[in-house]
Amino acid sequence: MCLAIPARVIKLQDDHATVDAMGNQWQARTTLLENVKVGDLVLVHAGFAISLVDEQEAKKTWQLIREIDDFDATDNKISG
Amino acid sequence: MFEIIEESKNTMHQACKHLGRGINIMEVCGTHTVSIFRHGIRSLLPEKLRLISGPGCPVCVTDQGYIDLLLKLARRDDCIIATYGDMMRVPGSDRQSLETISPKADIRIVYSAENALELAIENPEKTVIFAAVGFETTTPPTAVTVLDAKRRGIENFCVLCAHKLVVPAMEALLAGKNHKIDAFLCPGHVSVIIGYGAFTPIVEKFQRPCVVAGFEPLPILEALADICQQLIDEQPALNCAYKAVVTKDGNKTAQKIINTCFEPADGYWRGLGKIPKSTYHLRDEYAHWDAFRRFDIVEEPKADLAGCRCGEVLCGLIDPPDCKMFAENCTTQHPIGPCMVSSEGACAAWYKYGKH
Numbered sequence: 001m002c003l004a005i006p007a008r009v010i011k012l013q014d015d016h017a018t019v020d021a022m023g024n025q026w027q028a029r030t031t032l033l034e035n036v037k038v039g040d041l042v043l044v045h046a047g048f049a050i051s052l053v054d055e056q057e058a059k060k061t062w063q064l065i066r067e068i069d070d071f072d073a074t075d076n077k078i079s080g
Numbered sequence: 081m082f083e084i085i086e087e088s089k090n091t092m093h094q095a096c097k098h099l100g101r102g103i104n105i106m107e108v109c110g111t112h113t114v115s116i117f118r119h120g121i122r123s124l125l126p127e128k129l130r131l132i133s134g135p136g137c138p139v140c141v142t143d144q145g146y147i148d149l150l151l152k153l154a155r156r157d158d159c160i161i162a163t164y165g166d167m168m169r170v171p172g173s174d175r176q177s178l179e180t181i182s183p184k185a186d187i188r189i190v191y192s193a194e195n196a197l198e199l200a201i202e203n204p205e206k207t208v209i210f211a212a213v214g215f216e217t218t219t220p221p222t223a224v225t226v227l228d229a230k231r232r233g234i235e236n237f238c239v240l241c242a243h244k245l246v247v248p249a250m251e252a253l254l255a256g257k258n259h260k261i262d263a264f265l266c267p268g269h270v271s272v273i274i275g276y277g278a279f280t281p282i283v284e285k286f287q288r289p290c291v292v293a294g295f296e297p298l299p300i301l302e303a304l305a306d307i308c309q310q311l312i313d314e315q316p317a318l319n320c321a322y323k324a325v326v327t328k329d330g331n332k333t334a335q336k337i338i339n340t341c342f343e344p345a346d347g348y349w350r351g352l353g354k355i356p357k358s359t360y361h362l363r364d365e366y367a368h369w370d371a372f373r374r375f376d377i378v379e380e381p382k383a384d385l386a387g388c389r390c391g392e393v394l395c396g397l398i399d400p401p402d403c404k405m406f407a408e409n410c411t412t413q414h415p416i417g418p419c420m421v422s423s424e425g426a427c428a429a430w431y432k433y434g435k436h
Contacts, residue, residue, distance in 0.1 A: 004217065004269045029194065031224050032334040043272065043325060046164075046214075047192025048221045050331060051272045057294075057324040064296055067118070 004045035005065070006058035012038050019044055022062055084298060088305035089124055095308035096128040103129045104260045105307055106253075106396055108246055109267030110137035110424025111295050117433035119297035125304075132260075132396035133426035135249050135352060136267060138214040139166045140394055140418045140425045143348040144382035146213075146242050147418075148172045153209055153240065153375065154185040160203060161187045162196035163211040169421045173382060193225035193239075200229075200237035209371050212239040216273045219243040219360055220334040223341035226362065226369050240371040241360055242379070245344060246270050247278055248358035252349075253395060254286040261396060263289040263307040265300070268322050273338075275330025276320040283318045294322040341366060348381045350418065351391025390417035393426050400430040407431055 007019035007028070015031045019042065028044045030036040033052065041058045042049035053061075096103060107113060113133045116122060122131065135141045151172040154161045161178065168179045168189065178187050186206070190196050193210055200208035212222045222239060229237045246267060253259050266279050271292045279290040289310040293303035303321045310316055320326055338360070347359020362370040372378065384391050388410075389403040400406050400419065410416040412428050419425035 004272070026191075029221075029224065032220050032331060032337065034333060043269070045217050045269060046221045047194050048224065050217065050220070050269070050334060051325045053325050060296055061294075064115070 004043040004050055006041055006053045006061050007044050009036060009038050009040050009042060009049075012036065017042075017049065019049070022065075081298065084302060085124065088301045089126075091305040091312075092129055092308045093126050095311050096126045098312045101128070102260075103262050103308065103311060104132055104396065105129070105263045105265055105304060106132040106134040106261045107265040107267075108134045108136040108250060109265075109270065110140075110422065111269075112136065112265055112267065112293070112300065113426055113429050114424050115295045115297065115300060117429045119300075121297055121300060121304075124301065129304075129308075131265075131304075133393070133429070134253065134261075134264075134396055135349060135394045136215075136246075137419065137422050137424045137426070138218065138244070139170055139422040140390060141244060141249070141349050141352075142167075142170070142213050142242050142418070143350050143379065144173060144384055145348060145380045146240070148382060149377055149379060150211055150240060151176060151178065151181065152377075153371065154178055154181060154187055158207060159186070160199060160206045160208045161185070161211060162190045162199055162208055163187065164191075164213070165189045166422050167211055167213065169415060170418050171385060171416065171421075173385065175385070193221045194228075197225050197229055197234060197237055200234055204236060207236045207238065207374075210237070210239045212241040212243055215244050215246050215267070215270050216338070217269045219338050219342065220273065220331075223337045226341050226366050227337070229369050230366060235368065238369045238371040238374050239362070241342070241362060242347070243342070243360040244347065244349070245358050245360070246274070247281065248344075248355050249349060249352060250279075250282055251286070252352055252355045252358070254282070254288065256395070258397060259395070261288065262311060263316070264291075265303055265307070266290050266292040268292060268294045268326065271320070271322065271326040271330065273331050273334050275328050276318065276326055277328040278330065279318055283316050287316045289316040290318045292320040292322050292326055294324070348379060349394075350384065351394035353381065385416060388417040390419040390425075390427070393417075393419050400427040403427070
């Protein structure tokens with residue numbers, strides 16, 4: 001999917017982060033962003049943070065994700 | 081909220097009335113396609129306003145020739161194919177897919193290009209080939225991984241690269257004679273990388289309104305109304321309705337990394353054929369990590385499977401139900417064309433959600 005997922009950076013070592021979205025945690029790289037800090041919200045796509053995102057926008061996207069029926073089935077999918 | 085919906089509906093109706101003809105707006109992002117269907121946006125549109133799902137689904141636009149090459153490499157004993165999940169079920173010309181030839185062929189689904197590189201480290205006796213497809217959003221992760229592979233001296237890793245650039249495809253569609261595209265709903269997360277300014281040529285050269293939108297239903301509806309107002313006013317413009325994450329210039333760090341690793345080259349697209357400077361190729365410095373050069377192969381265009389009209393769907397020339405195979409012998413359970421295989425393909429969305 002062309003959908004990147006908003007997630008919060010909860011751990012960070014160099015450009016390797018652990019991120020959390022809706023209780024799911026996974027590893028993501030922050031190589032494509034400058035000055036990322038623990039606590040920042042980022043858009044994660046295919047294992048990479050591609051943008052910072054604010055709280056309000058993140059919440060809207062999480063809601064949208066909940067609404068897309070087959071989201072669970074899209075874990076390994078590509079984005080545009 | 082209801083006010084916004086009513087206002088948007090009014091503008092769209094006015095545009096159809098004012099123009100006195102049908103209006104065709106193309107979305108170039110699979111997530112828009114899914115969101116539009118999922119939220120019933122089509123049911124709010126005037127009859128004469130047609131939304132066309134263009135070449136916005138990465139699996140769908142990948143040419144048959146690439147799929148065949150990938151399957152050929154997958155059959156080698158000395159290789160492991162690492163791929164995003166969507167590619168698994170796309171049929172080759174011989175109707176086989178990565179899914180059907182697995183587990184005899186060693187194929188691994190990965191979440192990130194980085195996982196593919198880890199596979200190479202774990203399997204030093206094999207060459208891991210990463211099936212690098214997708215648009216500009218997916219390209220930087222591949223680039224970072226290739227740079228990592230070179231820096232760390234990981235030799236048994238390479239990418240079969242078919243990363244595509246969205247804007248050249250839009251230009252190619254508009255340069256064609258048969259297109260009926262009045263405007264574009266531009267992709268959200270591709271724009272995070274390339275910046276909304278990248279769509280300037282579509283507005284300036286081709287006089288087509290372009291609006292970048294996120295994926296929620298209301299902003300999509302407002303973007304469609306914005307496009308309609310521009311058509312009424314006959315003043316095509318480039319607007320961004322997704323400024324929470326999209327800037328005019330995009331993610332410059334990502335662009336720099338892409339350009340370090342890749343250069344745009346002529347490439348083949350399903351349905352659209354050869355488009356100049358539309359596909360990323362690895363630069364000479366990274367030739368060792370280029371599967372095309374490593375295995376001395378070239379991508380040659382191939383025809384779609386017999387009876388499959390995905391190419392015409394991707395160009396907006398037909399809607400999925402116009403294809404005879406749609407919902408007959410081509411379904412999401414038993415897909416024949418890639419637009420039915422991918423969850424974000426136009427055929428899959430039509431099949432799953434129906435006309436509205």
